Amino acid sequence: MMESWILISLLVIPGTVSAWSVTFETRTSCVLKGSSVEFRCSYNYTVGETVRKTVWSKGGFKNGTWKRTELSNLTSYEGRVQYLGDQLHDCSLAIHDLQDNDTGYYYFRFDTDTYGWRSRKSVYLSVTELSARVIPNTVRAGDNVILECGTSCQLPTTVWFKDGHPVAKPEFQAQAEDSGKYSCAVKGQESVQSDPVALDVQSPPLNVSVEVSHSGQVALGSSVNLTCSSASNPAADSYTWYKRTDSSSSQLLQVGTGQVLSLPSLEASQTGLYLCQVRNRLGKNNSTEVLLTLHSSNSPPLNVSVEVSHSGQVSLGSSVNLTCSSASNPAADSYTWYKRTDSSSSQLFQVGTGQVLSLPSLEASQTGLYLCQVRNRLGKNNSTEVLLTLHSSNIHHLILPVGIGVLSVIVLLLPLVIVWAWRRKSKSAVDKEDDSPDYENISNILVGQKNKATQKEMPV
Incomplete structure (x- = not known):
């Protein structure tokens, strides 16, 4: 059991x-x-x-x-x-x-x-692990590139990233901007990526540009640096600076070499259009031109003008001030006043200095064309001419006394002139009689009498 x-x-x-x-x-x-x-x-x-x-x-x-x-x-x-x-x-x-x-x-x-x-x-x-490959890994701009993603086992569709940004296609024609690091991942598991591999796209220098240490206009005498930069792969071998001789000219003048062009004390002659040329073993390229101009606040005096204390015509004997002003930086060193000798003449003569020309009691001789010349350490400039004229009533008052004076002189001198003319005529007659000779030419008288007798015998 x-x-x-x-x-x-x-x-x-x-x-x-x-x-x-x-x-x-x-x-x-x-x-x-x-x-x-x-x-x-x-x-x-x-x-x-x-x-x-x-x-x-x-x-x-x-x-x-x-x-x-x-x-x-x-x-x-x-x-x-x-x-x-x-x-x-x-x-x-x-x-x-x-x-x-x-x-x-x-x-x-x-x-x-x-x-x-x-x-x-x-x-x-x-x-x-994913293994990324770029074929080839060094190319010239325009060459074809293939991206390959490998692994030890069969994986679903893979996707690509360049410097963290998605890549549209695993095969493309390389351009300079395609240089960078590439990695691949399994679609749907993008957080797990392969180790990155580099693509090196080489080309002549690209995006050549110039940076000026001073933005906009530059003060005269200041220190200015022009810096040249580019996307250059392989690295730039040389930097050459050129200045256009004239804005309307195609001629360029070499003014320096190196990545930085230094102008330690800017002069007026150094203003103008500049460009930088960058060269590497694959070629060269130029920057766009940059314009270097002087700041308007640092210049010879500008906008020189004269203001008259009396607008329009001025009364005789009145006080007149002519004031000179300008946009001057550095400040004006001197003001000089000139008067044109004649409206049709080019000759000027100096009549004063200082910012204000004072005429405390205007005389007729002081009317005319005036101008002011302003000077600073950078140069000089003249104002336009201003015309100083007398008021018309002053001219009438001036003409009337002169006319009366002239008329009085004429009235006083006329009798004297008449007496002088009569006496001169009388004196001339006496002198003529006194000048007649004491004898006559008898032959001339006889000939004359004979002619008269002959005329009487001629029939009518």
Whole structure:
């Protein structure tokens, strides 16, 4: 009877144990380093059993023997392992931030009150990295470039980034702006990217520009630096500075070399259009021209003008002030007044100095054309001429006394002139008689008488 019970027990136990199992949804996984993996897993056991413990382990050789080590006992997994299952039938597991040494075989085990069951089969995890390649990695502008993304296992569609920005196509015609670092990633897992690889696109210097140390107009005598910059790959071999001889001319004059052109004390002759030429072994390019001009506040006197204290015509004997003003920086050193000798003459004579020319009691001789000349250390300039004239009533008052005076002189002198003329005439007659000769030419008289007799004998 005893032997029969044992046999029955042996028959029942295998049937009971065969209901226990562990099933992995996927037996192999190839996942990118730095990403996460999830092992989908389920387990079964005999009805009536209660699960007390679940354990994931990693298999490996130790001293020549294959052993399973619980993940909880491996410090390299600390904080990266997450059990997604339960103590019923789900045994799924997630591992985050995968590292190279996470590659290997993973097993699951669960314990009940009666049995401890472990999977014979395992899940194999392969941790791989993306490998980016740029073919070729050094090109000249205009050459074709191909981007390749490789890995040790089959991956879905890959995408590309240049310096963190998406790249539209993995094959393109390179331009200078395509130089940079490229990396690839699996679509949908863009946060995990390959190590970057560089693309070097070479060309003649591009985007040549000039920066002036002073913006806008520049003060005379100030220190000015012109700095030349460019996107040059390979690096620039030389910088040459040119100045246009005239704004309307195509002729350029070389004025310096080097990346910076220094003008330590700006002169008026140094103003004008400048450009920089940059050269490397693949070619050369020029900057656009920059205009260097003097600041209007530093110049010879400008806008020189004269203001008359009386507007229009001025009364005879009145006080008149002529005031000179200008926009002068540096300040004016001197003011000089000139008067034109005649409106039709080009001759000027100096009549005064100082900003104000005072005429305390205007005389007729002081009317005419006046101008002011202002001078500073940078030069001089003249005002336009102003005309100082007498009021018309003053002219009438001046003409009347003169006319009366002239008339009086004429009245007084007329009798004297008449007497003088009469006496001169009388004197002339006397002188004529006194001048007649004391004798006559008789022959002339006889000839005359004979002619008269002859005329009487002629018939009418």
